[in-house]
Amino acid sequence: MDKIFKALADSSRRKLLDHLRKQNGQKLGDLCADLDMTRQAVSKHLKLLEEANLIAIIWKGREKIHFLNPVPIQMISERWIKNYETRQLGAISDLKRTLEGEE
Amino acid sequence: MxxxxxxxxTFIKTTAEKLWEALTNSEFIEKYWFGSTFETDWKVGSKIIETRDTGEPGFHGEILESEPPRRLVYSFVVPGREASKVTYEIASHGQMVTLKVIHAGYDKDSAEYKSxxxxxxxxxxxIKTLLETGKPLDKDSIYDLFGRLN
Known part of the structure; x- marks a missing residue:
């Protein structure tokens, strides 16, 4: 669990996860093209995310394809969010999204 | 499209054999698959049919590969949707086992994809909770979470 929070504690790494959420299954090159980071930096961040199991890898020939793995985040949610709270929390986050103008 | x-x-503290059992034993499946039951003999070429706890039909498909305790592949067809394919890969790492599920050929723009x-x-x-603690997740909490995330 420490690894997950450590990995999520960095805005560049969260940005990488956001990119994968928008378009799942990307190569290192694709991710570098979209982000204002060096290839080495992206590669380092991806390694940390992979160690935290927040991204999953599938090899296509000699290339790594990166996928967002939502399972650890699901487990965080199951651990701290109680049964009866989920509906209210859903309503609150819907309200926040509506007020802040996100989709 | x-x-x-x-x-x-996910990483699970178990053995590949126990995980395979959890994936292919109908009594186990019922505990983590929202109360659904599966009908199949898990042999290549056989049909697989899901029945929901409400008695309604779920997905159906055909077993495409079956290599206990490492790899299981079946087609995944929900009426009215494009057919897709589900692959389960099990790998051992010391006392841990990784379970990788690959769901391929899914229409990302479909409304049902998110759920x-x-x-x-x-x-x-x-599956992880069941194998590590011997107890299923509370069914209501799974449903609730499932509903909320949709």
Whole structure:
């Protein structure tokens, strides 16, 4: 669990996860093209995310394809969010999204 | 239509054999698959049919590969949707086992995609809890979470 929070504690790494959420299954090159980071930096961040199991890898020939793995985040949610709270929390986050103008 | 692949990975403190049993034993499946039961003999070429706890039909498909305790592949057809494919890969790492589920050929722009994706996360988490603690996740909490995430 420490690894997950450590990995999520960095805005560049969260940005990488956001990119994968928008378009799942990307190569290192694709991710570098979209982000204002060096290839080495992206590669380092991806390694940390992979160690935290927040991204999953599938090899296509000699290339790594990166996928967002939502399972650890699901487990965080199951651990701290109680049964009866989920509906209210859903309503609150819907309200926040509506007020802040996100989709 | 846009085809997409989704990958889910979890580490479980168990053996490959026990995990295979959890994936292919109908009594186990019922405990983490939202109360559904599966009808199949898990042999290549056989049909697989899901029945929901409400008695309604779920997905159906055909077993495409079956290599206990390492790899299981079946087609995944929900009436009215494009057929897709589910692959389970099991690998041992010392006292841990990784379970990787690959759901390929899914129409990402479909309205149902999101619920399926959230469903997989809940199923994977349920398998892990069941194998590590011997107890299933509370069914209501799975349903609630599933509903909320949709």
């Amino acid at each position: 846009k085809e997409d692949t989704f990958v889910y990975v 399926t994706s959230n469903g997989w996360s809940a199923i994977m988490s349920g």
